[in-house]
Amino acid sequence: MKPLVWIVALAVLSYSTISGMVGHDHHVLIIAGATDGYLSPCGCVKPMSGGLRRRVTAIKQLSVPNMTTVIETGGFVKDSGRQDQMKAEAIAETMKLVKVAAINYGLEEARLGAGMAASLDRLSGEALVATGLGGGAIPVKKFKVSGPFLIGGIDPRIEQIGAALGSKLEPIDESVRALTDEAKESKLVPVLMTRGDLESAEAIAKKHPSLRLIVCSVKSSPYDAPRRVGDTLIVTPGEHAKYVVRIEWDGQAFTAYRFFDLGPEYADDKQAQEVYTAYLARVTSEDLLSMVPRSETDVFAGSAACAPCHAAEQRVWKASAHSKALATLEKEGHDRDPDCTGCHVVGLRSVNGFRSRAITPNLTDVGCESCHGPSKLHAMNPTKHKLAKVGKESCMPCHNTEHSPTFDFDAYWAKIKH
Ligand code: HEC
Ligand code: HEC
Ligand code: HEC
Ligand code: HEC
Incomplete structure (x- = not known):
């Protein structure tokens, strides 16, 4: 057994x-x-x-x-x-x-x-x-x-x-x-x-x-x-x-x-x-999420801003679990919980990152910039501002052993390849 x-x-x-x-x-x-x-x-x-x-x-x-x-x-x-x-x-x-x-x-x-x-x-x-x-x-x-x-x-x-x-x-x-x-x-x-x-x-x-x-x-x-x-x-x-x-x-x-x-x-x-x-209601009502420490980074464009030029990538992303990651937390009442939200949205720890669904509607979920990093400059002028290559290392902050023990880059990438 x-x-x-x-x-x-x-x-x-x-x-x-x-x-x-x-x-x-x-x-x-x-x-x-x-x-x-x-x-x-x-x-x-x-x-x-x-x-x-x-x-x-x-x-x-x-x-x-x-x-x-x-x-x-x-x-x-x-x-x-x-x-x-x-x-x-x-x-x-x-x-x-x-x-x-x-x-x-x-x-x-x-x-x-x-x-x-x-x-x-x-x-x-x-x-x-x-x-x-x-x-x-x-x-x-x-x-x-x-x-x-x-x-x-x-x-x-x-x-x-x-x-x-x-x-x-x-x-x-x-x-x-x-x-x-x-x-x-x-x-x-x-x-x-x-x-x-x-x-x-x-x-x-x-x-x-x-x-x-x-x-x-x-x-x-x-x-x-x-x-x-x-x-x-x-x-x-x-x-x-x-x-x-x-x-x-x-x-x-x-x-x-x-x-x-x-x-x-x-x-x-x-x-x-x-x-x-x-307990969750207290976490939400004291708005602990808005008090997480944030650092200076480049500016995010939001996942929707990439769509006009990267339609194929956008389609793959939309169909993936990543595009629903905040809804997953909302269903469980954890969407204002600092213990959870960082891995289920874009840039929680950045001064330019996610605040709430209402304030930053394009930084919800695991978006393009969760992996590619802040890309506003690129979105405005893609040939001048090239983005760095990303790979397995971009997954690891979230797919760690505690939250994703079965993570295997090749198998997981195959599901969201774009
Ligand atoms: C910002 C955090 C974050 C990063 C970075 C991230 N993921 Fe995820 N990933 C998640 C979350 C959260 C979920 C679950 C979403 C849900 O179902 O609500 C998930 C789910 C997935 C799933 C779906 C699993 C399934 O069983 O269907 C795949 C596949 C996946 N991630 C692959 C990757 C790969 C490959 C990378 C790196 C290239 C990556 N992820 C980077 C947070 C992240
Ligand atoms: C370190 C990053 C991280 C943190 C923190 C985190 N998650 Fe996740 N979560 C993930 C990843 C990555 C996945 C996808 C795991 C996989 O499929 O291998 C996931 C998947 C999930 C799923 C499963 C979605 C599905 O339907 O399969 C739920 C539910 C979830 N998380 C809720 C929470 C809650 C609630 C908290 C806080 C108590 C939390 N998460 C904190 C990274 C994180
Ligand atoms: C879960 C992490 C993750 C998310 C979310 C994600 N990407 Fe990617 N993306 C990658 C990785 C990793 C590669 C590199 C794959 C490789 O080198 O084979 C990549 C490759 C690309 C490439 C090709 C780059 C090249 O060098 O050829 C483009 C364009 C791209 N992504 C755009 C997007 C857009 C637009 C979105 C949102 C709609 C998005 N990505 C969402 C991880 C992600
Ligand atoms: C105005 C159109 C446009 C927008 C908006 C745009 N891109 Fe691009 N992107 C391009 C073009 C064109 C290239 C190819 C550049 C090259 O090969 O010289 C590119 C290339 C890339 C690459 C490959 C690396 C590189 O810089 O060459 C990635 C990754 C990428 N884009 C991600 C994104 C993400 C994420 C967003 C949204 C935040 C986005 N792009 C928004 C046009 C755009």
Whole structure:
């Protein structure tokens, strides 16, 4: 079977068997995280995995009522601009829909500022934890209790977090010891989320053997089986909000580890869709697209200006997917989204480039000048102003591995040859 078929089969199988199998002492732990700003599968590649809306559906399906704890590793966004703030708030809100118990508050969240911590904490249902920071001015907790678990969170980049917030964090070892001591005292199972990698998680496990589970951060998919150091298991939800991990506590040990790839078999959750739609509406109404940085370039003529002299090229272009690229975004409500529009119009990053369909109607879509560059001078006097030869390199800024993984110049060029 193909991997995708396996994943679908596994997902169906697990859904049908999970609920019935959970015993009295069992408690389910669901682990999500590392959204990295990827709120939605971008649609450029099909089928694509991940996204907040599917994640909520999956978590709801994998939960057992009153016997489930959901945790989130944080790593909401990559930068700290206005759109990142909006994204972080949308992520926090969708996690509240699944009653998230704890979200690890780390550097990416701290960079959004202390004010945003209050907002994220409120929107998530007071879920933020930062074990080395909690109890101070920033509204985060040292630990959260949920079911049999005591959940803590750390990020090894404590100096940078301190600098971002203007507060001092405890050293990592002290934070972890505070977690294990408190767990022992209150007879709870210590679970630690860290924004560090596997190696640093293993080092923590060696130093603090009473930890039962560490959730670490990686730039890949979850492990086929949990890593183990003594009695401590190490797991990860992978990258880009593409997966969730489910594991059960049977009263003595963690068992039944599985991870789920959030493919199209998970429908969008309705409540999460509302949060997502509201997020896109905010992006549009604050007009973030008009604030993208732009540089000086030659002037564009617009695709229509080429038609009188290049009728054959124009026909090929009109029939291609490129001439409909903005409509594609409009259909999905992403046409004012700085995350998407640059590759679906002409010259978004130029002072002379696309502004909106109304203001620059000839710079919509992937136009002639998306590949040939600004050509106004040429259009006015073609023999005097020759255009440079272009080839494969003109495709790559848009057909990159993330948005066009099957790109092959010869095969793709054959479809738009002119
Ligand atoms: C880096 C450039 C880039 C960015 C950014 C980008 N796209 Fe695309 N998009 C592409 C390319 C290239 C394709 C064509 C991929 C292929 O067929 O190989 C595409 C195709 C698509 C398609 C598929 C059209 C179809 O019917 O097959 C959709 C939908 C889409 N993009 C939506 C989005 C959305 C939504 C975003 C933002 C969240 C986005 N894109 C961001 C480059 C980009
Ligand atoms: C400015 C960004 C951009 C550049 C540059 C670009 N493309 Fe595209 N390409 C796109 C987008 C966006 C789509 C998807 C359009 C849609 O369906 O809405 C696409 C779709 C395509 C498709 C259709 C894919 C399909 O499955 O039918 C082909 C073929 C293609 N591009 C070839 C090329 C080639 C070859 C080059 C370079 C010579 C190139 N493109 C340069 C953005 C770009
Ligand atoms: C997706 C990128 C892309 C788009 C869009 C595009 N072109 Fe091209 N065009 C190319 C590439 C690449 C070549 C060179 C092919 C080669 O060298 O064989 C080319 C070749 C040409 C040539 C021939 C150049 C020569 O040296 O013989 C002309 C004329 C031309 N394009 C005009 C247009 C016009 C007019 C449009 C819009 C209607 C357009 N192109 C849209 C990528 C594009
Ligand atoms: C007024 C007619 C006219 C218009 C408008 C025009 N071109 Fe051309 N184009 C020409 C002629 C004529 C040539 C051939 C020049 C030569 O071989 O000396 C040419 C050549 C080209 C070439 C091959 C490279 C070169 O400079 O010789 C490309 C690419 C090209 N045009 C793209 C475009 C694009 C893109 C537009 C629209 C922005 C456009 N042209 C608008 C007449 C025009």
